[in-house]
Amino acid sequence: MSKIATKRQVKTEPRVERPRLHKVILFNDDYTPRDFVVEVLKGVFRLNETQALNVMMTAHRKGVCVVVVLAQDIAETKAARGTEAGAAKGYPLRFGTEPEE
Ligand code: TYC
Numbered sequence: 470m471s472k473i474a475t476k477r478q479v480k481t482e483p484r485v486e487r488p489r490l491h492k493v494i495l496f497n498d499d500y501t502p503r504d505f506v507v508e509v510l511k512g513v514f515r516l517n518e519t520q521a522l523n524v525m526m527t528a529h530r531k532g533v534c535v536v537v538v539l540a541q542d543i544a545e546t547k548a549a550r551g552t553e554a555g556a557a558k559g560y561p562l563r564f565g566t567e568p569e570e
Contacts, residue, residue, distance in 0.1 A: 488540035490569040493548050495528045495536050501560040503529070509562065510536065513551045538569055 493514070495506070503525055510521035514536050527534035539547065548564035555562025 490538050491541045491544035491566045492538050492569055493536040493544050493551075494565045494567060495524060495534050495551075496563045496565065497528045497532050498561045498563065501555055501562040505555070505558065505560065506562065509551050509554045513547055513554065536564070541566070541568075 495510075506525045506528075507518070507521045510516045510524055511518065514521075516524060516536070524534050524536055537544075537547075544566045548566050551564040552562060
């Protein structure tokens, strides 16, 4: 008589996929006007005036600044939108993304 192997059902916790979080990074350059950087930070990343000024000045002084932390796809879309806003005016303004540890 052959024995039929039966698999014991193992209960697993329902897994909730957490969105992969990415930092949006703003890079300094020598040409983009400060006011324009502030306008992009407000328009694309919804920062208020004070936040936008602080982020712009930090990038200006240190070379880079974290703008926001968002789900990967949203971070990439907004970084591209910010870089495109500068390019549309002929500025080398650049945003990038990197995974949050
Ligand atoms: N450094 C630019 C200037 O002096 C201003 C600037 C700040 C540009 C931050 C980019 O990410 C930046 N006009």
